Amino acid sequence: MYSTNSASMKRRMIALLIDYLIIMAYGAFLLSISFLLGHPLNPLFENSAMVAQTAGFIFVTLPVFLYFFLTESSSLGGTIGKKKMSLKVVCINGLKLKRGRSFMRSFIKFLPWELAHFGVYRLILPTNISESTIVTLLVVVNMITMLYLITPMFNRERKSVYDWLAGTKVVKEEADEQI
Numbered sequence: 001m002y003s004t005n006s007a008s009m010k011r012r013m014i015a016l017l018i019d020y021l022i023i024m025a026y027g028a029f030l031l032s033i034s035f036l037l038g039h040p041l042n043p044l045f046e047n048s049a050m051v052a053q054t055a056g057f058i059f060v061t062l063p064v065f066l067y068f069f070l071t072e073s074s075s076l077g078g079t080i081g082k083k084k085m086s087l088k089v090v091c092i093n094g095l096k097l098k099r100g101r102s103f104m105r106s107f108i109k110f111l112p113w114e115l116a117h118f119g120v121y122r123l124i125l126p127t128n129i130s131e132s133t134i135v136t137l138l139v140v141v142n143m144i145t146m147l148y149l150i151t152p153m154f155n156r157e158r159k160s161v162y163d164w165l166a167g168t169k170v171v172k173e174e175a176d177e178q179i
Contacts, residue, residue, distance in 0.1 A: 006158045007170040011085045018081030023064055030059060049125040056117050065110050073102035077173070086173040097168060105166035112144045 034041055044055040071079045077088035077097065089097050089105070097105075119138040122129050144161075152158040159169055 005172050005174070006156070007085075007087045007172055009152060009158060011087055011172070012152065012158065012170060015079070015081035015085040015087055018084055019068075019079045022067075022080060026063065027060070047125070049121040049127045052121045052125060053117055056121070057114065061110060061114050061117065064113075065106050068109065069099075069102050069106040072105070073097050073099045078170075082170070083173075087170050088173045089168055089170050092167050092169055094171070101166055101168060105162050105168050108162040108165050109148070109160075112141045112148070116141045 041055065041059075045052045068079060072082075072089040076083055077090065082088065089102070091097055091101060116138060119134045119141065122134050123131070123138075127134075148160050148162065151164075152160050157163075157169055163169055
């Protein structure tokens, strides 16, 4: 069992910044590989919104999702950013996060990200979905993202929507002493 003390917003934001720097480094790596290989994947992103979204999911969303899902359910208990900030993701009862709950947390957390990709690819590539429908989807996605970012500021446990739905919380990494 781990500490039940919720992590501060400052620690969580710094951890998120570290993780996003890692994600940006991964993106830069993908771009440099693509550049070195002569952009062989470009055709995947030029003609079909569905093909572009699938390729984007495979090369971007899935690796990022796996980074969060696997590290948070591992013995690390969190991403590299969380580890650096001495944070851990645990179940609401303070027990170690299992794979199923970690999967649910990461799925809910990154669903708006993938929905945004869905909308953006359909704005820039031919589709039979109306532009107003796509813009509405993107507005809703941004509202959900803002809700994810704001909710930890307004509850004692500093939990985001995906933590409430997945039954998880982020705590300071301090193992409780056994009596």
